[in-house]
Amino acid sequence: MADLSVDVRVQYPEFELSVAQVFPGSGITALFGPSGCGKSTLLRVIAGFERRASGRVHFGEEVWQGGRRRLAPHLRGVGYVFQDARLFPHLSARGNLDYAHKRAADVPAHYGFDDVVDILDLAPLFDRRAAQLSGGERQRVAIGRTMLARPRLLLMDEPLAALDTRRKAEILPYVSRLATAFDIPIIYVTHALEEVTQLCDRIVALSAGQIVATGGVAEVLERLDLADVQGRFEAGSMLRGHVAAQDTALHLTRVELGGFALEVPEIGLTPGAEVRLRVRARDVSLARSRPEGLSIRNILDARVLSISEEPDTAHAELLLDLGGQNLRARITRAAVRELGLVQGAQTFALVKSVSFDRQAWPRADAVAPP
Amino acid sequence: MTLPDLGPLFLTIRLAAITTVILLIIGTPIAWWLAHTRSRARSVVEAVTALPLVLPPTVLGFYLLVFLSPNSTIGGLWLSVTGTTLTFSFLGLIIASAIYSLPFMVQPLQGAFEAVGRGPLEAAASLRATPMDAFLTIATPMAVRGYLTATVLTFAHTIGEFGVVLMVGGNIPDRTKVVSIQIYENVETIDYAAAHGLAAILLVFSFTALLSVYMFNRRFPVHVG
Numbered sequence: 001m002a003d004l005s006v007d008v009r010v011q012y013p014e015f016e017l018s019v020a021q022v023f024p025g026s027g028i029t030a031l032f033g034p035s036g037c038g039k040s041t042l043l044r045v046i047a048g049f050e051r052r053a054s055g056r057v058h059f060g061e062e063v064w065q066g067g068r069r070r071l072a073p074h075l076r077g078v079g080y081v082f083q084d085a086r087l088f089p090h091l092s093a094r095g096n097l098d099y100a101h102k103r104a105a106d107v108p109a110h111y112g113f114d115d116v117v118d119i120l121d122l123a124p125l126f127d128r129r130a131a132q133l134s135g136g137e138r139q140r141v142a143i144g145r146t147m148l149a150r151p152r153l154l155l156m157d158e159p160l161a162a163l164d165t166r167r168k169a170e171i172l173p174y175v176s177r178l179a180t181a182f183d184i185p186i187i188y189v190t191h192a193l194e195e196v197t198q199l200c201d202r203i204v205a206l207s208a209g210q211i212v213a214t215g216g217v218a219e220v221l222e223r224l225d226l227a228d229v230q231g232r233f234e235a236g237s238m239l240r241g242h243v244a245a246q247d248t249a250l251h252l253t254r255v256e257l258g259g260f261a262l263e264v265p266e267i268g269l270t271p272g273a274e275v276r277l278r279v280r281a282r283d284v285s286l287a288r289s290r291p292e293g294l295s296i297r298n299i300l301d302a303r304v305l306s307i308s309e310e311p312d313t314a315h316a317e318l319l320l321d322l323g324g325q326n327l328r329a330r331i332t333r334a335a336v337r338e339l340g341l342v343q344g345a346q347t348f349a350l351v352k353s354v355s356f357d358r359q360a361w362p363r364a365d366a367v368a369p370p
Numbered sequence: 371m372t373l374p375d376l377g378p379l380f381l382t383i384r385l386a387a388i389t390t391v392i393l394l395i396i397g398t399p400i401a402w403w404l405a406h407t408r409s410r411a412r413s414v415v416e417a418v419t420a421l422p423l424v425l426p427p428t429v430l431g432f433y434l435l436v437f438l439s440p441n442s443t444i445g446g447l448w449l450s451v452t453g454t455t456l457t458f459s460f461l462g463l464i465i466a467s468a469i470y471s472l473p474f475m476v477q478p479l480q481g482a483f484e485a486v487g488r489g490p491l492e493a494a495a496s497l498r499a500t501p502m503d504a505f506l507t508i509a510t511p512m513a514v515r516g517y518l519t520a521t522v523l524t525f526a527h528t529i530g531e532f533g534v535v536l537m538v539g540g541n542i543p544d545r546t547k548v549v550s551i552q553i554y555e556n557v558e559t560i561d562y563a564a565a566h567g568l569a570a571i572l573l574v575f576s577f578t579a580l581l582s583v584y585m586f587n588r589r590f591p592v593h594v595g
Contacts, residue, residue, distance in 0.1 A: 049492050073495040074504075086489050090511045099507070103498040149497040201376035 002060025004153060004185070006046050010053050010209075017041055017209035025060075028179050028186045030196040030217070033206035035065045036130060039108065039189045042206070043155045046187070047080050048073035059153065071155055077107070079151030079184075081151040081160045085142040087130035093141045094126040100149040103237035119181055120144045136167035140174060147182055148323070154186045160195060175199060197238045199219070222326045223320065235317075236280040237328045241274045252353065259323045263297045264356040281317060283355035288349045289340050298351040302327065304343055309333050320349055375543055375564070379571065385548060386528040387402035389467040393475040393524050394517075396468070401479035402505075406488070421475045422469060431537025434466050438538065458540045464550075466538040467528045473539070474523040483509060484514020515587055522583045526576050 003025045010017040017038035023029050031039045043049040046057060048064065048071060056066040063204045064071045087096050101113055117123055120140050128140060140160055146154065159175065174201050179186050188200060196203060196217060203220040205213040213220050218238050241257035251266040255275060267275060290299060302320040309316040316336045320327045327349055341347065394454050404416060413418050422430060438456040440449045445456050456551065457464040494504035510517070512588060528552035532550040539546030 047492075047496060049495075072501075073492070074500055076500050077498070078496060080493070082489070082493065084489070086493040088490060088493070088508055088512075099494075100497040103503075107498075146495065151496075278425075352414075 001104075002062075002152070004046065004187075005058045006055070006080075007040070007048060008042070008053050008057060008065075010041055010045065010050060010056035012038070012209065015209045019206070019209075019211055021204055021211060021214065023185065023187055023204075024202070025185050025340070026179075026183075027201040028199055028324065029190050029204060030200035031187055031189045031206065031256060032191065032193075032196055032203050033212075034191055037250040039191075039206050040157050041155050043080075043187065043189050046153075047078050047155055057140060058224045075365045077150075077152045078156040079146040079149055081139070081146050081154070081156040083161050085135075085138040086323070087138055087142060089130050092126065093122065095129050095190055096130075096141055096145050097122065097148055100145045104150040106149060110148040111147075113148065116144050116147045119177060120147075129247060134167065135163045136170045139163065139171055142177070143174065147178070152185065154182075154184050156186060156188045158189050158191070160192070160346070161190070172198060193221075193236070194278065197276050200335075218326075222328065235328065235330070236278055236283075237326055239277045239279060239325050239327070241275060241277065243267060243269050243271050245271060255323070257325060260300050262300075262351065262356075263353050265353060279327060279351055280355065281328040281350060284320075284327060284329035284331075285350040286318070286329055286331055286335070286339065286341065287350060290348055291350070294350075295352075296350045297353045298349075298370045299350045300351070301328075302347050302349040304341055304345045304347060306343060307341065311335070320347070322349070346354055375552070378547050378549045379568065381460075381544065381546075382548040382550075384527055385463055385467060386525045388447050388464055389528045390475075390525045392464070392468050393395060393471060395445055397472065397475035397479055397520065397524075401455070401476045402509075403484055405479045405483035420473050422471070423473045426469070427533025428533065428537060430470060431466070431534040432502065434462075434469065434534065434538050438462050438465065457538060458542060458546060460539075460545050463535060463539045463546055466534050467531060468480065470534045471524045471528050471532055474527045475520045478520040479513065482513035482520075485516075486512045518583055520585060521523045522579050529572065530576070 004023040005021075006023070007020040008017070009019075015038075019042055031042065035290070041050060045065075047150050052067070057064040058066070059076070062071075062321055063069060064076055073218075087093070088099065091099065097113070099346050120143060122141060122144050125133060125137055125141060128137075130141075133141065143159070153245040156175070160171055164172065172195070175188075178184070179206075188195070188198060200217055203215065203217055204211060205220060218240070221236070221238050222276055226300065239257050239262070241255045241262070243253055244256035244261060246252075246266065247254070247255040248266075252263050252271075253265070253267045254260050255267075255277060257277075262277065264277065269275065287299075302322055305319040305321050305326070307316055307318050310333075314334070315330060316333045318327055318329045318331065318336075318341065322339070329349060335341075339347070377548075397563070400419065404412060404419075412427075419432050435457060438445045438448075440446055440455050448454070448456050454461075456465065456529070488514065490508050493556060494508045495501070499507065529548075531548075532554070535546065536546055540549055541547050547555075549572060553565050553568050553572075556562070556568070577580060
């Protein structure tokens, strides 16, 4: 699979988008950052929709943009899933799928029309028009349509942003299946950390038009200096583990995280399934001794790796070692003093079970390809 | 009541039909360009295409008469090549009508193309459709209401023109004598019965045309977005 290599600039009134980055030719890369940081623009540059862009875009040996040369968007073989789906309103769902399928008839692919329809469960929607589909269904048809054009690279521009929480949960598993089922590299634009932790393999974090961090999802999320990108409120860490046991009576799931375990609200997965859990830093409390008579279910042995106090605020962020996996905690600076927390100190991290986001999804590669 | 002479009516319909077809061909690229360009020339082109809306028909007719007359470059060239004049001919009427009715074709189409926007075209491009393919299979069907409105307005407006026709075409039976001029002539000669007949036909036709457009637009709304 070919790598995508970009080195582009786009002038904005307030800032300049300036990005030099190689996107690997497999897996899901999150293009992550706050609204207005230029991530959608970067996606449009890659697709060839942005006329203002200067610089170069190479896909493997192919030059998509370089010097004066610019390959027309329809010749790039790039799939684009838009935030607003953009189904053709004068065609049925089936008509939308056929539109793409007909135009990619000569493009070799290892999957056919029926595979796409099966994976995205599109057959029941065939006869309906865009106006008769729910937001989630519309997005599923849009994804199917894009895959039927047999792209070599898939760009997704906040495909879940316009959906409510329930619809998001409905679409997420389909999206997580794409990269492996269709064996295609995906660049996934989002400002929602949930989607990053549940779908993506890598992060490219943007802020005000500049790349501020790149790397594996867990690694980037642990870096304390990313607060500006993530928003202090949402900042947190990601833990990997697998389902150990289900308590169906009390609707709790026990997740084994290598040496320790967490209880979280029931996840509808069988024991052994791999999961990612995101813990917001503000949901973690610390104690010097093991507390008793407490409603909090998860009390974990932790060691302080680093403390960064935020000047001019009441807060401090701590990075904790749980024995292999790292956890971020956000507490007051006063509490840091009172508890005498210093680097290397032993402490107990307290995480309420209800603070976990209700849905957790299997890793993309945990789902068998069709 | 005697039947009115229907010659002018058929001539008028022929003129309106030909003018509409010509304007569909010319107006589409102009409207498309206006809807999508970021060029500074856009305002100028928009103003020029809208001019026939505000100019008195006699002013437009006067300039056309000047430019098409055998003494002008264009009219003279035409005369030397074909041996006929552009003024006081059916061809001259077609040219005049096309210019006079241009905004009635361009403006609804421009509005329709702007309503379609770039979004669906980008989506089509990402599905490997060439720009022409996307225009024919996405933009055109999505702009179908604009096309219908533009066609009916252009046709009806051409049928109703008077001043420009009078200036450029005069009043030659079977060549340039259209309905509106025939009615004028009937009134001048106090033949009110003939005037009534033609006027009623025009009234009923215009009303039916507009009614069918509005009914079609109501019955087949195009959902955009």
